[in-house]
Amino acid sequence: KNEVEQSPQNLTAQEGEFITINCSYSVGISALHWLQQHPGGGIVSLFMLSSGKKKHGRLIATINIQEKHSSLHITASHPRDSAVYICAVRSLIQGAQKLVFGQGTRLTINP
Amino acid sequence: EAQVTQNPRYLITVTGKKLTVTCSQNMNHEYMSWYRQDPGLGLRQIYYSMNVEVTDKGDVPEGYKVSRKEKRNFPLILESPSPNQTSLYFCASSRPANSPYEQYFGPGTRLTVT
Numbered sequence: 001k002n003e004v005e006q007s008p009q010n011l012t013a014q015e016g017e018f019i020t021i022n023c024s025y026s027v028g029i030s031a032l033h034w035l036q037q038h039p040g041g042g043i044v045s046l047f048m049l050s051s052g053k054k055k056h057g058r059l060i061a062t063i064n065i066q067e068k069h070s071s072l073h074i075t076a077s078h079p080r081d082s083a084v085y086i087c088a089v090r091s092l093i094q095g096a097q098k099l100v101f102g103q104g105t106r107l108t109i110n111p
Numbered sequence: 112e113a114q115v116t117q118n119p120r121y122l123i124t125v126t127g128k129k130l131t132v133t134c135s136q137n138m139n140h141e142y143m144s145w146y147r148q149d150p151g152l153g154l155r156q157i158y159y160s161m162n163v164e165v166t167d168k169g170d171v172p173e174g175y176k177v178s179r180k181e182k183r184n185f186p187l188i189l190e191s192p193s194p195n196q197t198s199l200y201f202c203a204s205s206r207p208a209n210s211p212y213e214q215y216f217g218p219g220t221r222l223t224v225t
Contacts, residue, residue, distance in 0.1 A: 033214065041199060043216040086154070088214075096167065099144075099214065101154040 003027050006087050006102035014110055019074040021105045023087030026068065030097070034061050034072050035086040037104070043086070046072070077109045113138045117202050117217035124192055125225055132187045132220050134202030140215070142205045143185040144169070145177065147198040148219075154201070160185055161207075192224045 004025045013019055023032070034047040047054050047061040049070075054061050058077075063070040074081055087102040115136045124130055136143065144159040146169075156169030160179040174196055176188040185204075189196060200220045206212035 035214075035216075041219040041221070043201060043203075043219075045213050045215070048213050088154075096159075098156060098159075098169070099154075103151075103153045 002103070003091075003100050004087055004089055004102040006085075006105050008105060009103065010106045010108075012108045012110065013077055015078060017077050017109075019077050019081070019107065019109075021072045021085050021087075021107070023070045023072070023102055024068060025070075025087075025089045025100075027089065027091045027093070027100065029065075029089040029091050031090040032063055032070050033088040033090070033099070034070075035088060037084040037086060039083070046085075074107075079109045079111050082107055082109050113215065115202055115204055115215050115217035117200075117220050119220060120218060121221050123223045123225065126193055127191050130189050130192060130222075132189075132200060132202075132222070134185045134187065134217055135183050136185075136202075136204040136215065137183065138204065138215065139182065140204035141182070141207050142212075143179065144203050145175070145185070145187050146201045146203065147171065148201065149198050157187070157200075192222075194224050196222065197224050198222060 007022045031050045036044045036046050049063050058075045060073040084104045084106050086104045088099045118133045141162045145157040146154045148154045155171050157175050158169050158177040160166045163182050166177050202217040203214045205214045
């Protein structure tokens with residue numbers, strides 16, 4: 001079982017829909033990152049959070065430390081939101097702080 | 112502009128021909144790392160560096176070498192590339208690894224080994 005699990009793996013929606021991507025993890029963490037990877041391949045950091053909730057434009061990220069779960073929400077989705085969204089947790093593994101990545105969620109927003 | 116640069120962006124090479132992928136950051140970050148991304152496997156860490164002259168293995172270090180002689184540069188060396196090293200490679204940097212700082216990623220290097 002992977003230490004970081006994302007769901008769904010693939011998501012197709014219509015423009016304007018409210019999107020939720022989930023991330024569950026099984027290790028102790030100091031922070032959780034949400035990353036965005038566009039078809040061109042580059043990776044951009046969207047959020048880093050260790051508690052509560054953060055909002056940036058139409059994107060909202062929440063984390064529940066007790067339940068070891070985080071969600072990324074996109075309101076009023078747009079075709080330009082089409083990308084792979086990756087959850088990564090920062091965890092102490094074998095004495096070193098490391099990033100452990102989920103498999104990613106491929107989001108497609110149709111016009 | 113704060114950024115992480117990688118070169119080359121695309122490379123096709125043959126088995127056994129030594130190559131180096133360069134990585135440079137202009138943010139004075141202590142921590143730098145190399146990842147490879149493969150379909151179905153996600154991102155996996157190859158090597159990381161906590162600071163100048165301090166490097167350590169990640170999850171998949173076999174077949175790779177790194178060096179950190181200067182704070183801004185962290186090259187990835189493939190001494191004898193093999194087809195199983197065909198992948199998309201990312202360099203990343205951040206403030207100290209023992210604190211949850213934001214990671215900055217380079218644009219990626221797509222390597223094909225024939």
